[in-house]
Amino acid sequence: MTENHDCNEPNQRSVLRTLGAGAIGTAGILGASGSGSADHGGDHYYNPLYKPHFPDPEVHRAADGTWWAYGTNMNRENTEDELLVPILSSTDLVNWTYEGEAFDTQPGWTDGSVWAPNIHYYNDEWIMFYSLEPRPWESGEFGIGLATSETPRGPFTDHGQVIGDGDTGGGTIDAYFVEYQGTPYLFWGSFQGIYVAELTPDLRDVDMTTVTQVAGDAYEGTIHHERNGYHYLFVSTGTCCEGHSSTYEYEVGRSESFFGPYVDQNGVDLMEYDEHNQGMPVLTGTDQFPGAAHGDITTYDDGSEWLLYHAYDADDPEFIDGVPRRVLMMDRIDWVDGWPVIGCDGTPSEVAPVPGSGTHCGDTGDGTLSAGTYRISNQNSGLLLEVGDADTSEGASVNQWSDTGHPCQEWELIEHGDGTYRLENGHSGHTLSVADGSTSEGATLVQRAWATAADQRWHLIQAADGSYRLENDASGYVADVLEASTDDGADVIQWSWLGGDNQRWHFDPV
Incomplete structure (x- = not known):
């Protein structure tokens, strides 16, 4: 040990860790090696919640209290093995049951893989905006389609393309629907800017005269979330699909206006970020769970807010039958000085108190x-x-x-x-x-x-x-x-x- 005790300045992730755990006043991230989807017992659950391939999870709660989650199951190597949007259900946000596929047949407006579903209940029906990407050997354009169903279990009826690269110039995937002040809107974008525009009343088309860009080229996988007078834009950045080397993570901006500008904790407009992983992360992967992002937010009965997202599990091989398997994860969102702290210190939890337990961030209650x-x-x-x-x-x-x-x-x-x-x-x-x-x-x-x-x-x-x-x-x-x-x-x-x-x-x- 040297006399001057030379300690380097902490990096931004160290600052986040201190902000998250310290400001909450409890013990920070929970962690344990868990068994994936199985055997949640007592007052704690283990990540991953569900270990089969389930990227880009979206969640919505039905009137009877059941949560429904929808994910991607794109298989780039063998299309016969591809699920057309797998569906899960849960009564507690922790234990999930596979319910089948959202579609009986492949949406037919262009060839491609169906991915990144976005699910809501709107005007007395379940609506799903989904992304469709042509495979490398197929023709067609990237785009977003719409499907509807009378029940969350489906099957969903496809209504075709709503918007595509021909309308926008590129990056037209990863939809997120919002009804704001009685008007339906759609966010979208993938590393060519994040945009929002009005939908027509029947949701079948986008009014391109209303398009507003709200974030730069560094982002995709958007969530819009309202809380305490602010609009929050959670955006995924980094590499999503490189196995255990993936750098995917969440950053966030907030605004008093639905249309922005959305600025981060450092006061920087998200429009200024054009390269991956430039801003302050609110969720970043660990050695155990790399590539943590792209999900959705839901609220439990006690008012606590929870982020469902995907990550890789270091206990898995990087690729299962040629597909990089991403698993379903969940962590609580706490709010410190108006900013979200996910998983108590901004990294995925390995074990955490179940929703409704009354404890979190290291508090076992005993x-x-x-x-x-x-x-x-x-x-x-x-x-x-x-x-x-x-x-x-x-x-x-x-x-x-x-x-x-x-x-x-x-x-x-x-x-x-x-x-x-x-x-x-x-x-x-x-x-x-x-x-x-x-x-x-x-x-x-x-x-x-x-x-x-x-x-x-x-x-x-x-x-x-x-x-x-x-x-x-x-x-x-x-x-x-x-x-x-x-x-x-x-x-x-x-x-x-x-x-x-x-x-x-x-x-x-x-």
């Missing part, structure tokens, strides 16, 4: 330590567990130091569902580990990239005084400040449990 983002202080010295010199390199040493307010002193606690946790450093993203995976007493603690190793897994054992000991899963030894030092820079090692204050740690939510 007084136990839950997953979240924490600063961890030693009971003996009062100093914080950190990575020395804010080093981001593999194998950098972990020690204790006075509070600097830097993310290198923050740790994301992620539950694995088997009684163990991992601790990821807020600055480097690496995991608290034992040097060389050693099981020897006195081995130093370091940071390494998460590799599912036993020496990277920790048991948290609470004492009556509220402190915790961190017991390593591989060695059975606990995290210990060397020689019970109270000095800045003292090494943290593993040692047999002796009950000393230098082996006791306090977790304070960021």
Whole structure:
């Protein structure tokens, strides 16, 4: 540890993490390795909610309280395997049942894959705007069509094309319908600008004389959301479809006017962004769940708001039968100073309290330590567990130091569902580990990239005084400040449990 304790400035994602968790005043992101769509129990659910291929989810609630979700199932390699908009239903937003396909036959106004459905209940019928893209070997243009049904289960009757690239010049997919002040509108756009225009009363056509551009070329997959006098434009940016390398994420702008300008948290008009991932993300992927975006917002009975979206799952192969499988995810939206915070710190949760549980952002409701983002202080010295010199390199040493307010002193606690946790450093993203995976007493603690190793897994054992000991899963030894030092820079090692204050740690939510 150098005397000047050189800590770099936090990046914008670190700032977001601090804003989200700190301003909410609870523990930050929830996380655990979960089993996908299965076995949600008690007061918590696990992401993914549904593991079959289900990109671009859209959701709407029926009058009887049932939620209906619609997704893409485009298969670029084998069209015979393609589902014509798969449909799911749920009574609790957590457990989803497959209900079949929205269409009996392929919409026929042009060849192509049906994707990015947008679903609403309007004028006593279920309406679906959908995108249609010609496959590489087919002719035709990109465009948006309309279909309707008397029931959410369908089948939907196709009414053909509403708008296409010939009308707009390009990027004419990813529709989002809004009724505003009694007039129907349609948002659309994919990396050639986001636009909004009036629909005709029968919804069959767009009045191109009313077109307004509301965001630049960096975006697609729009959501319009109204809250507390503001119009919010959630927009997807980055690469959606490159498997685990995808950079898809959500950014957001808000405006007092439906027609914009929509500005982000930095005061920048979304019209100014023309390249991927330029603005401040409100949801960005993790190593576990990369490519997180393109979804829809719904409200639960208690007034809480939830984002359903898609992401990849690192536990899956990148491609299933040639198709990059994207799975159904969900996270709560909290609002801090008028801005959305998704998943408590802007990243996908691996486990979270169910809607209606009355708890969120790390609060289990039973007084136990839950997953979240924490600063961890030693009971003996009062100093914080950190990575020395804010080093981001593999194998950098972990020690204790006075509070600097830097993310290198923050740790994301992620539950694995088997009684163990991992601790990821807020600055480097690496995991608290034992040097060389050693099981020897006195081995130093370091940071390494998460590799599912036993020496990277920790048991948290609470004492009556509220402190915790961190017991390593591989060695059975606990995290210990060397020689019970109270000095800045003292090494943290593993040692047999002796009950000393230098082996006791306090977790304070960021």
